[in-house]
Amino acid sequence: xxxxxxxxxxxxxxGLIVGGGVFRNNNQMVINLPYRLWGRAKINPARAGQLASDxxxxxxxLFERTYNMPVTxxxxxxxxxxxxxxxxxxxxxxxxxxxxxxxxxxxxTGDLTTxxxxxxxxxxxxNFIAGIADSIGSLNPNHRRFDSNFQIISFEFAAKxxxxxxxxxxxxxxxxxxxxxxxxxxxPNLHSSSNPYYKPWKKGYKVRVLIDSYVAAGSFLFQAKAExxxxxxxxxxxxxxxxxxxxxxxxxxxxKTIHEGESSMWIPEEIRGLHFLHNKHICAVLGCQYAxxxxxxxxVRRAEYWINPxxxxxxxxxxxxxxxxxxxxxxxxxxxxxxxxxxxxxIQCSEEGQKLIWGNCEESGYPIxxxxxxxxxxxxxxxxxxxxxxxxxNYLDYLHQELDAGLPNLVNxxxxxxxxxxxxxxxxxxxxxxxxxxxxxxxxxxxxxxxNLRISVREIQEGDLD
Numbered sequence: 001x002x003x004x005x006x007x008x009x010x011x012x013x014x015g016l017i018v019g020g021g022v023f024r025n026n027n028q029m030v031i032n033l034p035y036r037l038w039g040r041a042k043i044n045p046a047r048a049g050q051l052a053s054d055x056x057x058x059x060x061x062l063f064e065r066t067y068n069m070p071v072t073x074x075x076x077x078x079x080x081x082x083x084x085x086x087x088x089x090x091x092x093x094x095x096x097x098x099x100x101x102x103x104x105x106x107x108x109t110g111d112l113t114t115x116x117x118x119x120x121x122x123x124x125x126x127n128f129i130a131g132i133a134d135s136i137g138s139l140n141p142n143h144r145r146f147d148s149n150f151q152i153i154s155f156e157f158a159a160k161x162x163x164x165x166x167x168x169x170x171x172x173x174x175x176x177x178x179x180x181x182x183x184x185x186x187x188p189n190l191h192s193s194s195n196p197y198y199k200p201w202k203k204g205y206k207v208r209v210l211i212d213s214y215v216a217a218g219s220f221l222f223q224a225k226a227e228x229x230x231x232x233x234x235x236x237x238x239x240x241x242x243x244x245x246x247x248x249x250x251x252x253x254x255x256k257t258i259h260e261g262e263s264s265m266w267i268p269e270e271i272r273g274l275h276f277l278h279n280k281h282i283c284a285v286l287g288c289q290y291a292x293x294x295x296x297x298x299x300v301r302r303a304e305y306w307i308n309p310x311x312x313x314x315x316x317x318x319x320x321x322x323x324x325x326x327x328x329x330x331x332x333x334x335x336x337x338x339x340x341x342x343x344x345x346x347i348q349c350s351e352e353g354q355k356l357i358w359g360n361c362e363e364s365g366y367p368i369x370x371x372x373x374x375x376x377x378x379x380x381x382x383x384x385x386x387x388x389x390x391x392x393x394n395y396l397d398y399l400h401q402e403l404d405a406g407l408p409n410l411v412n413x414x415x416x417x418x419x420x421x422x423x424x425x426x427x428x429x430x431x432x433x434x435x436x437x438x439x440x441x442x443x444x445x446x447x448x449x450x451x452n453l454r455i456s457v458r459e460i461q462e463g464d465l466d
Contacts, residue, residue: 004097006118008127009066012221014098015131016059016081018110018165023102027086029071031135033079034156038140039224041075048075050224055081058221067091107136108160112168125176130219132169137220139228141235143208150240151232152181153214157205161186163268166205167286173209174290177217179242182208183283188261189276194312195389196257197324202266213242245290250278250299255438258309258457274450275457277306284453297452304444305363309460310423310436313370315377315389321425321432330462334418336425341415343399343407346372356438358417358424364439366424371415372399374426374433379409381431420465 020032033039033051041048055073059081063071069088074080087102095102099114119125136156143152157166163185170180184190184206192198209218211233220226256277263273276282277299284291299306310331314321325331339358349357350368359365376395379402380386391398402409416425421442423434442464448456 004094006098006120006124007066008123009062010094011119011124011127012131013062013066014095014100014115015128015133016135017095017131018100018106018112018128018169019132019135020081021102021106023087023104023106025103029069029083029087029091029102031081033081033135034138034158035079038138038228039075039079047224047228050227051075051079051222054222054224058223067094107157107165108162110162110165112165116168116172119172122176125172126217126219129169129172129176129178130221133214133218134220134222134225137225139211139225139232141232149236149238151211151236152208153211153229155207155209157186157207159186159205160202161266161268163271163282163286166207167283167288170207170283171288171290173207174244178209178213179244180207181210181213181242182206183279184208185276185279185282187267187271187276187282188259189256190279190282192259192261193254193256195314196259196311197314198259201259201261210240210242212236212240245280245283245288246292249292249295250280253278253299253306255306255308255312257312257436258307258459262456273456274454275303275307277303281453293453300449300453300455303447303455304440305438307443307447307457308436308438309443309446309457311434313374313433313435315374315381315433316431318427318430318432321427321434325423325425325434330460330465331418331422333462334420334422336416336418339415339417339424341371343372343375343410344403347396347399359437359439360421361441363441364421364437366435366437370435371424371426372396374435375399375410375413377433378413378426378428378431382428383409422465 016031022030022032037043039048039051052073060071063069067088067090069091070084071081072084074082092102098118100106100110119128132155133153138154138156143154159166170183173180186202186205188201191201191203211229215229215233220229258275262275271282271285274285280291281296284293284296314324346368350372355367356365357368373391373395376391376398380391386392412428414427421437421439423436426433445464446457446460
């Protein structure tokens with residue numbers, strides 16, 4: 001039996017297949033290229049022409065030379081590379097040897113464990129990543145951190161619950177010094193960190209790398225991608241040196257609600273039922289050697305300050321919000337009373353550094369920022385200035401304008417405060433906001449610590465509030 005060997009060409013094609021490959025009964029291969037508006041002929045005919053040329057003059061010869069399999073392309077309704085003959089024995093043999101079964105959507109079911117043992121040289125790793133970048137690496141100039149001076153290549157995985165595939169690709173990126181700027185996992189603690197009732201949280205994965213880092217250490221076979229990367233790079237005023245995750249540490253903290261999706265059977269068993277405080281927290285639990293373990297362990301030790309068993313906020317119709325209150329024993333059993341408030345005083349407290357109000361100790365209470373933003377959202381939603389859960393513009397500027405006008409839009413808004421530290425209700429006749437309190441002394445008792453990193457959080461009950 002001939003031993004299967006990896007080559008730089010095979011490594012690239014495997015990257016292309018992992019990123020977009022779909023196989024049907026060994027008869028056809030389709031590689032979906034999610035270029036959408038970026039590569040649409042009606043919007044950018046020059047780029048579309050270059051993409052077609054890249055497929056015909058660069059990718060097709062690779063498939064023919066390596067696997068004796070011709071391919072063509074489609075550009076409508078979505079860009080695709082398609083085989084024009086049944087799968088060759090050479091391709092089937094290699095894919096099986098690499099542990100990538102040619103069946104279904106590879107990005108959803110593929111396992112890279114065996115393939116990574118073949119990627120045992122830097123050239124192979126770089127070419128594999130080039131294939132991933134050419135397929136699912138988005139170079140939309142709107143992908144940026146802060147502003148256009150921090151351009152990003154965003155690897156966008158429609159991988160459903162295939163956490164391990166995303167993890168393995170990220171590991172290969174680190175191994176060739178393409179350090180991850182951010183990894184957004186397909187998990188409710190990241191996609192719905194404020195609203196525990198939000199159902200459509202399964203939005204995919206994004207592995208973001210600074211364009212400087214990728215251009216320096218990675219590559220593209222597609223000339224269209226290389227040109228777009230250089231165009232984006234030219235918008236920066238300076239170059240940036242990316243840091244490895246364990247060197248960069250944890251750069252942002254935010255309190256996260258406890259979402260029912262944490263225990264979904266859809267979540268892989270190794271992380272099912274766990275609560276995560278940060279995207280790198282997931283990386284660490286999955287075993288990433290580059291995660292800032294010590295810093296994360298310190299973070300987890302103070303988890304009660306970064307969790308909330310109630311909604312951080314929910315903004316919706318009054319009917320919807322009341323249904324959520326009535327659906328919770330702890331919230332339904334409260335006595336609510338009208339809470340007098342002064343917008344001017346709330347703004348002053350916020351500007352003076354006070355973060356919480358109406359609590360029972362220094363560390364408990366309702367975030368003033370959330371209250372102010374909730375007031376603005378109610379006004380804007382009622383006036384038709386927004387139809388989303390986000391507010392439009394700067395909320396403090398908006399409130400100062402309201403103050404200057406005599407607060408005409410706040411006349412019908414009520415804040416209803418419960419008799420115990422459960423969410424407050426801010427409402428008018430049509431819309432409402434609920435805001436959960438910070439209460440670390442109580443929330444500490446909800447946490448189960450399985451080890452230094454793995455935690456789960458149970459539902460809060462009436463007895464916890466006593």
